[in-house]
Amino acid sequence: MVSRFLALILLAAFSCPTHVESIIRHYKFDLVKKNTTKLCASKPIITVNGKFPGPTLYAREGDTVIVRVVNHVRDNVTIHWHGVRQLRTGWSDGPAYITQCPIKTGQSYIYNFTLTGQRGTLLWHAHINWQRATVHGAIVILPKRGVVYPYTKPDKEAIIILGEWWKSDVETVVNQAMQSGTPPNVSDAHTINGLPGPATNCSSKGYTLHVESGKKYLLRIINAALNEELFFKIAGHKFTIVEVDASYTKPFKTDTIFIGPGQTTNAILKADQQIGKYIIAISPFMDTIVATDNQISTGILRYKGTPKFPPTTLTTIPPRNATPITTNFLDSLKSLNSKEYPTKVPLTIDHSLLFAIGVGVNPCSTCVNGTRVVADINNVSFVMPTTALLQAHYYNISGVFTYDFPGKPPNSYNYTGTPPVNMQTINGTKVYKLAYNDTVQIVLQGTSIIAPESHPTHLHGFNFYAVGKGLGNYDPKNDPKSFNLVDPVERNTISVPTAGWTAIRFRADNPGVWFLHCHLEVHTTWGLKMAFLVENGKGPNESILPPPSDLPKC
Template identity: 75%
Template sequence: MAYRFSMILIFLAAVLFPAPVESAVRHYKFNVVMTNVTKLCATKSIVTVNGKFPGPPIYAREGDTVIVKVINNVQYNVTIHWHGVRQLRTGWADGPGYITQCPIQTGQSYVYNFTLTGQRGTLLWHAHISWLRATLHGAIVILPKKKVPYPFPKPHKEKVIILGEWWKSDVETVINQAMQTGLPPNLSDAHTINGRPGPAPNCSLSSGYTLNVKSGKTYLLRIINAALNDDLFFKIANHNLTVVDVDACYTKPIKTDIIFIAPGQTTNALLTADQAPGKYSIAISPFMDTVVPVDNMISTGAVRYKGLPPFPKTTLTAMPPKNATPVVKSYLNSLRSLNSKQFPSKVPLDIDHSLFLTIGVGMNPCATCVNGTKSVGDINNITFVMPTTAILQAHYYGIGGVFTDDFPGNPPMPFNYTGSVPTNMQTMNGTKVYRVAYNSTVQVVLQGTSFIAPESHPTHLHGHNFYTVGSGSGNYDPEKDPKSFNLVDPVERNTMSVPTAGWIAIRFLADNPGVWFLHCHLEVHTSWGLKMAFLVDDGEGPTQSLPPPPSDLPKC
């Protein structure tokens, strides 16, 4: 009897207090090297990780610890950013150069160590200094914990599809020349799907990516936009896609024949091979709804059903015009958080900090530039100046003179943001952060402006996910627009496009101590200074505080 009673107690204990699921430690080594590759019938040397373009994927499960040793064997300074990883109390591993770390110099190494807490889905890693991320990028695949199913039908297979841009010339030379002349940088020469541009003019060697499928099977496509400067449309001829996840956050399933994806964003979509066996075009094309020049190259690959003869005819697909704003707006407005019992939306309702940030491109004097002026990016009329000491390091050690914490929460000089262009387009320079207390709730309205070249700005927040509770065209109305905010199931992301001459409102909980970058993910705008940072103070006790830096933290 006593034995039976003790077994009952053991059973109840196992039910009420289940054993924790063991998490793994995933080790990776990233050797940053120069590699010769052939694209568009030309061979050039590019910066890669382990000689691969795109770079090697990181595979892990929710709760796993990822340890990546990055060894810099090239002439450039290097950092790696784990885009979208929350980095809870691991800000030293976030990666943006001179924000959370000094870069890894030639011949040196650094070990990134972080845990994937409360996340599952697709993210990406990329270089976060200068324009190196053009070729230094790869996928982060976060699987659910063992025995935890997807909240959608299990796919037959999963495929990573990385979209990018390709320059025939050296990208570091492209941006360096642009910064010296004050002129916009040269456009890319092609777009790529998993490193392949597809058939291109005057290049018979330019092959495209092929996705092999079986009739009747469903595939989970993990789509990543790793392009430097281009918003992209993604489409497969004669097939619909069911979006189930964006930026490693589950969504209510939506069926669509086209996906819009901005630089830095990821999308998980289900593809069912439900058409007549054949070969169907995969196509990507740029989105730009203003006069800003863009790489117009449409790159293609193919979905190929198994069992076909060697050279089947390809069914093509028509892409939307590059200025298809209604397509983009309809797609983005259809995205909603899953908001289930297991994956609830946790939208902040009471707001501690309400910020209004104008973002755009201006013009500053430049005596050494071609036209005596240079293009600059700004937030609230401040063009961010990169320091020579990492801000996080300066904050942790109390090093003065590196940054100030007086970033304005509102525009210093209000004006008609989407109306006629002001006569004075000059900005102020500064290395400023906006400071918030631990566990503060923050609302940020990002307002696009009509300076110089109004366009869509994919804006990325480090160290946090946010909810996009509202968006619109024209100037944000603080009295009218909040009445239509979605506070129930808004989409949760880490990167969201501010529409051309429009606005978005985002909310997040500042529950991660450290310094966290907010910037446009168009690399040209980041280079021009369209960026700022949040400083989240420590909370109470060690579990709410930033730990000391690792011993191998690179020095400036």
């Protein structure tokens, strides 16, 4: 087993911060000037090692990863290793006040976890407030030495991280919105590897992917955006999808990739077109009335040998509400289900849960309109505690949370139709308890209290199988008849269709406290989140490991 040590130092562009390339060497870095050049905006941002996006974490399946995070900024921070299963190591999962207290200014914390049974592409990002807008990067998990990909090995690889950019400080944006009770401003631009591409009053040329004719490239595509599901296209080229969320899939071809916040997609691109320049484009998806950043970010795929001023091949951008494209892409995703990588869908279920998720409005005496937009699961808007849930569970600290999170909506109604007159949510810090090795089915049912909307939902601590989805209200009698229990896609983040539902299944074989939330940061802020508490098992390797000595204190 190989041990890898990376030092991630969080820096801010308030002056000339120190850039750390190794554990002990420090360098100056003028981040304000760098970001003005790249993003045509002058504002301080929080970064990791002075980079935006942050450094890529490379490891192999079976490696132990140790990351020392040192906080040199004025804000509290945490880092989440999105999609890493964290078997028995919930202390390293990272969501603030769920598995740990934040790392305070001037303090540090060592994340220590082993990559067990996983290989592919994942994402790391800050997991407190809206810091992940700039604090994010890629995790590349290579197969064990001697183990080959279940597809033709590409000639080269490239990491492509998609994001959003605000001209204003994102924390100011969200704080003003919470005080007013209204939705926050949408982002001002999308980015590809931190670059927005040509834009008004901006000389940035955008990201360039260099290729050679005849070669195959594995594109590791990551959506690190805060609030938007995105389309990804390259003019004149098609992709072969081979993996999502670090789980292999049956290969299929497409010219458009659909990817939600927190999701990753590995796609093989063959450089099989004429030498020249081809537009890379990302654009938002939203098939309802909810606002998005409608800016299209572009980059360039450039063939080796392209003359200095060649014509550029353009691409057709999908309509913002291109539901057929998203549906076709999602329906094409199937797990590999091979001898080496079997699909293990739970066939019997211990807990059958119905989670009605959506956005509503509560009274607010201090807000501009006397109301505040909220979000909820089963009518509960989650309240963040001041002591981390995992610490409260491990040390038996009372009064931090209750065990009464409802397994179904307290009052059933037409979830995707006309809502009841009174849908005010309740506030609470509630968990749903599971015994070790219990099998769970969750039907994530979208609602239309204000407007129906797609919800990319992330489960910490587990992968799950997406066994079914549909439009309208879930029918517990007839809809399970069409479930795919043979080769459903395996993921850690799944989109719930607008005015529809998605059914997922997983086995609770990882003790600890595990967050489930919408990965649209605005919805998480409003309360669309909850936590599972998985009890210890009876075997020697079925209990939470003791907390590390440097675990931050609240």
